[in-house]
Amino acid sequence: xxxxxxxxxxxxxxxxxxxxxxxxxxxxxxxxxxxxxxxxxxxxxxxxxxxxxxxxxxxxxxxxxxxxxxxxxxxxxxxxxxxxxxxxxxxxxxxxxxxxxxxxxxxxxxxx
Amino acid sequence: xxxxxxxxxxxxxxxxxxxxxxxxxxxxxxxxxxxxxxxxxxxxxxxxxxxxxxxxxxxxxxxxxxxxxxxxxxxxxxxxxxxxxxxxxxxxxxxxxxxxxxxxxxxxxxxxxxxx
Numbered sequence: 001x002x003x004x005x006x007x008x009x010x011x012x013x014x015x016x017x018x019x020x021x022x023x024x025x026x027x028x029x030x031x032x033x034x035x036x037x038x039x040x041x042x043x044x045x046x047x048x049x050x051x052x053x054x055x056x057x058x059x060x061x062x063x064x065x066x067x068x069x070x071x072x073x074x075x076x077x078x079x080x081x082x083x084x085x086x087x088x089x090x091x092x093x094x095x096x097x098x099x100x101x102x103x104x105x106x107x108x109x110x111x112x
Numbered sequence: 113x114x115x116x117x118x119x120x121x122x123x124x125x126x127x128x129x130x131x132x133x134x135x136x137x138x139x140x141x142x143x144x145x146x147x148x149x150x151x152x153x154x155x156x157x158x159x160x161x162x163x164x165x166x167x168x169x170x171x172x173x174x175x176x177x178x179x180x181x182x183x184x185x186x187x188x189x190x191x192x193x194x195x196x197x198x199x200x201x202x203x204x205x206x207x208x209x210x211x212x213x214x215x216x217x218x219x220x221x222x223x224x225x226x227x228x
Binding site for chain 1: 152204218
């Protein structure tokens with residue numbers, strides 16, 4: 001079935017470092033791709049999305065590009081802040097299963 | 113902004129009790145979902161509903177049931193709570209079906225349930 005694989009955490013970085021969280025997927029057809037973020041004590045919220053190949057989603061300084069050839073949707077940010085500490089989930093919309101499929105999440109710690 | 117409200121942030125129940133987790137959304141969304149979140153396992157879909165009085169099993173429905181009597185409210189029921197159901201429970205809603213890219217999920221803040 002359709003699936004999402006993302007790098008395991010926790011990832012610990014210093015403030016202002018460059019961030020990459022890897023995400024790859026397996027899917028039938030052409031899914032939409034998402035990154036959700038979960039701040040401490042809260043539910044998930046949509047961070048960004050991309051709906052077709054080569055689309056770039058961006059929000060709050062984060063970016064991810066839909067790469068069909070490598071079936072990837074890596075999350076990047078040029079300069080992280082302490083406030084970016086959270087759990088990040090990569091997800092896809094499975095047309096075959098008609099549901100959103102999530103990766104297992106990557107916990108990010110940013111040190112001041 | 114869409115608001116999804118879960119009635120309790122923390123619950124402690126005893127083994128064998130019947131447990132109700134309530135979720136209300138205020139944006140007239142058709143679709144509602146219940147997930148559980150466990151370390152190392154990510155989010156797993158328990159049940160979902162695309163309409164009032166309609167329900168569909170997700171990936172891990174065993175030991176759970178749901179009720180959707182009104183469009184805005186979706187309840188998760190643990191008929192006889194067990195320690196294996198200790199978890200974080202997340203409710204979500206969306207406007208369209210999962211295959212609609214214009215319909216991201218909107219989540220509540222979660223209910224952390226402990227069964228002793």
